[in-house]
Amino acid sequence: MSTAFDLPPAARPGQPADTIDTPSLVLDLDAFERNVDRMQRAANRARVKLRPHAKAHKCPDISLAQIKRGAVGICCQKISEAIPFARAGVRDIHISNELAGPAKAAMLAQLALRAHVSVCVDDMAQIDILAKAAEAVGTRFDVFIEVNVGQGRCGVTDPAAMLPLVDRITRLHPLSLCGLQAYHGGIQHLRGWQERRAGAARAADRTGAFVARLEAAGARNMVITGGGSGSVEFDLQSGVYTEIQPGSYVFMDADYGANEYLTDERPASTNCEHSLFIASAVMSVAAGDRVVVDAGLKSMAVDSGLPWIWANGARSETLEYVAANDEHGIIAPRLASRVRDLPALGSRVMLVPGHCDPTLNLYDEIIGVRDGVVECVWPVAARGLSR
C-alpha cells in the first residue's frame, strides 16, 4: 500500500472562480490593482515616496506589482521575512523594526550582501551590534532611529535622548544615519474620520519635533518614514513624512473597512476597496437555526474581529459570521426568525477577513481571480517567516 498522495491544488489558472477548493484566500485582481494605482497616484501627487509594507501580504508578486507602478522599495518587519522578497528581485528593503541581538544582525548582514537594506534602532546597544555585524562581512547598513510618536511601543520617546544615538551612528563607519521612522499603529483604526485626522495630526506634530531637533543637530536630507493605511490621507498632507509605509490598503480588511472615510472622488483619494476574500463552504446545516462553514481560526485571524460575509459586492445584510472555532465558522441570520436566509449545504460563502496581516500568514498561496476566472496563484513566500 503506497503512502504517496499529493494534495490536489486548490485552484489552477483558467478554472472558474466558483470551483476553487475551500477554504482558500481569493484576491479580486481588478480591485487590488485599483488599490495599488490609487495609493501610488496619491503619493505621487503629494510628492511623497511610497514604500509599501510587505508584512501585510508576505507575497513577492504583490511587492513587484507595487514597485512596477512606482513604489521605491518595500518594508519588512522581520529579517527572515525579507529573504523571499530579496530572492524575487526586490532590491530595496527597509526593516521597519529593531533587532533582538547579534544573531539577527548577522542575518541582516547576509541580506545586505544581496539587497540594499536599512533597519531601525532605538538603543545604543543595537547600534554597536549592527556595526560589528556589518564589519564582520564587509558590508554596511543604513540606519533609521525609530521615534515614539504616541504608540508607546518601540522608539525613542524624548527628542533629547535621540541625539546620543545620532552621534553614535555617525561615528561608526559601517553605519549611515538615513532618517527617522515614526509609526503610530494605534491611530490607524480610530473609527471616526475626524478622530483619525486629529490623531494623525498629533503624531505628525511629534514627528516634526524630532525632525526639528535632528536638523538643529546638523542632519540634512533625512528620510522621514512612517504612516499606515488608516492615516495615509493625513500623512501625505502633513508635510512631515518624505515616505509612507501603508500595507493593508491593497486588501482593505474588515477592520479597515469599519473605519469612517469621507466620500472622495478626487484623483488623489486614498480610499480603497475590499479585494481580499476567504472562499468557504457550508459543511453542516444540521443545527437548523445556523450553518457551519469550513473556515475557522486556522483560516483567519480574529484578533480584530470576526469576518464579514460578502455577497453581491457588499456586506451581507441578512447573514452574520457569529463564531470562529478552530476549523468551523458559525453563520447565523441577523434576524433569528429568518432561517430561510441561511445558505444550503455545500454552497459557497465569501468572507472579508477581520485583519489581513495575520490572516495572510496562515496561507501558502493567494488565488487571483478576474471576471470570474482564476488568473494566477501567487505564493505567500514569506508566510511563517517571523524571525
Next chain:
Amino acid sequence: MSTAFDLPPAARPGQPADTIDTPSLVLDLDAFERNVDRMQRAANRARVKLRPHAKAHKCPDISLAQIKRGAVGICCQKISEAIPFARAGVRDIHISNELAGPAKAAMLAQLALRAHVSVCVDDMAQIDILAKAAEAVGTRFDVFIEVNVGQGRCGVTDPAAMLPLVDRITRLHPLSLCGLQAYHGGIQHLRGWQERRAGAARAADRTGAFVARLEAAGARNMVITGGGSGSVEFDLQSGVYTEIQPGSYVFMDADYGANEYLTDERPASTNCEHSLFIASAVMSVAAGDRVVVDAGLKSMAVDSGLPWIWANGARSETLEYVAANDEHGIIAPRLASRVRDLPALGSRVMLVPGHCDPTLNLYDEIIGVRDGVVECVWPVAARGLSR
C-alpha cells in the same frame, strides 16, 4: 549580485536550548512524554481506546509517538490535514468532521486507498456524496453519525432524526456505519472542576440517549467516539464512550492551564503539564515602563487569551504579556512600580501560548529540547492544511 540566501535554521540538534533563534516553538520533551504516557495509562485503565486528535499539533512525529505507546490511530479535522500523517505511516485516521461537497469526498477516497479512514456525517446528502466518491475509485468508507450533545455546531440534534441516516448508510454498499461521534467543545474550558464534571455528565447522558436509540434499532458493537482534553477524566469514567479524542493534553496551553483540576496522584490521573513554549527575545526597552518581545500575533493565536510568561518552571508572578501586535508583544510588570523586574534588551522570554491548536498552525517546526539541549526538530507537516 546573487539573490540566493537561505534562512539559517532556528536550531540544530545538539545546540544549547537557550541559543534557539526567536520566535520559535519549543517542546519540553520530558514533559511531553509524561503527558503522552499519562493519557495512555488512564485510557488503558478505563478500557477505553485512545485516538488522539492531530489537529492540536499537525505533527506526524507526535502521532507516531502516541501510536507507539498504544493509541489506536488518530483524528484529523480536515482531509488535507490527514495526508502528511498517512504519508508518515499512520494507518488509521478518523476525519472527525463533515465534508463540504463532492470534491472533498473525492480527496477522501484517494486517502482511503492509502489508509483506513472514517468520516462523520449529519445529513443525508453527505451520505450519498460519500457513497458515490467511494464507488468511483473502488474503495469504501467507515461512517460515523455526528450527534449534537450540547455544542450546537455540527451533528444531529434529535435521536429520531438519526435513524433515517442509519438506514441510508446501511443500504449503501461502499459505506459502513461504525458508530457515533459526540463532542462538546464548549465544556472543555469550563473553569471549575465541578462545573466541567456536570457539563461532561450532561453530554454523556445525551450521548447515551443516542446510543440507546441506535441499539434499539438493532445496531451492535458501535464505536462511540468523543471527548476532549478538558473533559477526558469524566469521559473515561462515563461508561458511554468506547474511544476518546483528546489532542491538546500533550501540550497543555494556557487556556487549559486556567482550568481548575483536582490534585490527583493516582496512576490513572489525566492531569497534564505545560510542555509547549514560544521562545521570544526582547527587542526594545526604549519605552522604559514596558519591554517589547519579537513574538506577536504571527507567532501565537490569541483567540483564547494572551500567553503566560514562564519562568523557573511556573507562571511569572512579576511580569505579564499585556498586548499582542502583529510582530510585537508587550511585556509589563504586574505592579507598575516594579519596572526593575523587566528583562533586559536581547534577553530571552519563554511564553505558554493561550491556545495551542491555531498556534501550531503558524509554525513549520517544533524544536524538541531535553536537559537544556536541542534533541530534535519535528516538521509541523500539516500546518496550513485546512482544506
